[in-house]
Amino acid sequence: MAVKHPLNIVKMKKMKQEGNPITMITAYDYPSAKLAEEAGIDVLLVGDSLGNVVLGYDSTIPVTTDDIVYHTRAVARGAQHTFIVADLPFMTYHGSIDETLKTVRRIMQEGGAHAVKMEGGPEIAPAVRRIVEAGVPVLGHIGLTPQSVNQIGGYRIQGKDERDARRLLEEAKALESAGVFGIVLELVTEEVAAAITEKISVPTIGIGAGRKVDGQVLVFHDVLKYGSDYREKRFVKTYADIGAEIRTGISQYVSEVKGKAFPEEKHGFAAEDGVIEQLYGKGKVESRS
DSSP: OOOOOOOOHHHHHHHHHHTOOEEEEEOOSHHHHHHHHHTTOSEEEEOTTHHHHTSOOSSSTTOOHHHHHHHHHHHHHHOTTSEEEEEOOTTSSSSOHHHHHHHHHHHHHTTOOSEEEEEOSGGGHHHHHHHHHTTOOEEEEEESOGGGHHHHTSSOOBOOSHHHHHHHHHHHHHHHHHTOSEEEEESBOHHHHHHHHHHOSSOEEEESSOSSSSEEEEOHHHHTTOSSSOOOOTTOOOOOOHHHHHHHHHHHHHHHHHTTOSSOGGGSOOOOTTHHHHHHOSSOOOOOO
């Protein structure tokens, strides 16, 4: 396999200018990162969605900096030639800038991320600006922002009326002015996502934002239907049903062990001649059945 050269923020901006879509998928561990890199993904996102799909929480809010660092470190080991973005967890960038920069430093130094992602608009612009000034690329995130789901009234489509559309455009421009290298648009109407994409110079990455953005991002577990109690989502296309394959495989394993069909003789190892006699004497050792 040819050596892959990772993207950087300059190349991503050029991709927007050339109309070359950017592909992004979440990854939370070594094998998922390695497989995604081998498949040719442009960007990996260690999202705080790991709280939902990996840690079993009902939201992203309980995810900690330690969680993000731990999972980013595993992803970085698996995808050494891919640009990696890691989420800043809930309430880690709304206090003092010193505390924010400490969190960013941990994710970059300990986790091995190449950039961080932050949810919000003008209210986080000062923090974005300081992080960028410190030399760290920042990916913005507006529209449905899961960390603020309790404030915005649940998982609602954003940009359905003129007032909401204007708000989203103002948020995007504020983030662009603060220095983000791109913006995730989540559950934003296609028309508004298209308008934002046209009016800002940095790439837009859509998730449930339609066709007219500069790239797409989906959750690894949604793309592969990997997990139990999977819920269908309108904005997701699943490309494989790995969950069903895993359940079938494990079920077959359980059945064969219970039925004594596994292991077979070929799955075991033979001792050297005389070993049994040395351990137990010359009498025949009866096998258990």
